[in-house]
Amino acid sequence: MQKAVFRICRFNPEKDKAPYYDMFQVKIDEKMSVLDVLEDIKHEQDASLTFRRSCRSGICGSCAMKINRLAKLACKTRTVTEISKHGEVLIEPMENLRVIHDLVVDMDEFWREIYRGKPWLVADEKMLSDFSGENLLMKRQMETASKRADCIMCGACFSDCVSRVFDKNFTGPASLAKVERFVADPRDMAGRERIANLVDIGVWACTHCYFCWSQCPQDVRPVAAISALRLRSVNTGDKSQGARHVKIFSDSIRKTGMLNEATVFVKTMRLSSLKDIDLMLMMARKGKAPSPLRKPVPKIEEVRLLYKLTQGEKKP
């Protein structure tokens, strides 16, 4: 056994004006998860400490919380690993969600976002009426859908999503992973409708910060789902600014091999680029305004040939 310090964020909105931190001295051994230690604290030091837990096996997703500033499942996180890295264990409730009590957050906002993505299978009516047995699929046909279906709805990705902090219309990583779970399912008939809905639920607000990939306890990789959805959207008539940016960006590389920041900026932003004209003038004064006349890289014909050869590859 070794000694360790747990610093835990406490908050009871019914009596506390603001969250505060309690320190607990604990004894841990090598095998103990963060959840084990929280249980010890609750049973031996402070029965009022409030947190969710259920399966203790990384399946139910109940015990997601911020552990040393990153959202993780307490039952899947080893205490000694956190101690060796950070010297203590700092526990806080998940971000982007209202705190109900201590580490318990209100998941309603998370679920509302999941529902915005229509998380159910829309089956072919005819197939259902003719149904005479199992609807068998090849394993390969379900690879992507199965990967995204591994989500246990713990909310860790939603908590650590930077975009969600700054843009409440961004539906969040879990919701978009769920959309791809159905878009990639060959039995689903609502693919077109789901893709058409992407712009409204904020698919272009993701920054690719990769926190959702890193923090997902099930390795669902929501950011990869977001890129795959954007790809489908871009290649099926999405005319939004985000889709336009992708096409203009790629076209810029085809022309010169390199990104032409000046033209990509103006063509993507169109009239709103005028708002930054002061910035462009400042950059010009400092000799760093990107030139719209970028010279193609040597052997540009190779780059252009690769564009031609891969034309038919625009799918996930």
Added chain:
Amino acid sequence: MKYAYFPGCVAKSAAPELYDSTAEVVKKLGIELVELTAASCCGAGVQNEENPFLNVVLNARTFVQAEELNLDIVTICSTCQGVMGHVRRQLDDDSELMAKTNETLDKLHLQYKGKVKVKHLLRALIEDYGLKNLQSQVTKPLKGFKIAPFYGCYSLRPKEAVGFDDHEKPSSLETLITALGGEAVHYEGEDKCCGFPILFVQHRASLSMAAVYLNNAKQTGAQFMVTPCPLCHLSLDTYQKKAEKAAKVKIDLPVIHFSQLVGMTLGIDPRKLGFSKHTVSADKILKEW
């Protein structure tokens, strides 16, 4: 030490001071960089949203150019390093993708053998050059400057593509700052997103991100910020005044490239390191240096 050099698009246009300061630093340290002039843009995590296979093939073509020189690749951009590292990993892990890529490259009479490594120059300095070696050449140490590191997403995540530093508790920039005589501060946001990837699409949210994290850094008493990513630099320096306006907060925090930080401590003339090209003046820190 010799590397195939992939400076990336931004260092060759909107952040020329990064390109120039890197040239000065490697000259001083005796590191040889052979620029891959015929390489194309890494795609920056954008091109793969139009055609992911094209993005793989174009990066593989760049890898072949390095293999022909029998050199590993260094970049001076976290995003290039992240995207290229990711593609390299995909090719390593997926033999079908590798075969299909080489089938396409074959039309250009090129073959990718799968040997090339991609790393950021910051990593090369720490792992290959060695901080002790670097320290021995410092003539103008940081003299206890308080400095805010800003890592940039692609420097840290996903760990499968980066293979360097700890994404849960990054320390590479701090290690560099400390070795050069400075003090690194910690703040909420040092490992977060600068906002640049959505600057053209979600302008306001992007500026808010930059403002919040810059302000958090400023509140620690940091005198300036340092970043290994020119895209972060665009967001945090070039757009800082806009971010201040959007968030209605005065920040005024100079943001410098990691190469400028190293260059200053090596005693290189600041004019050669391009400090005059920044939006937020670094004059005050240069005077104190």
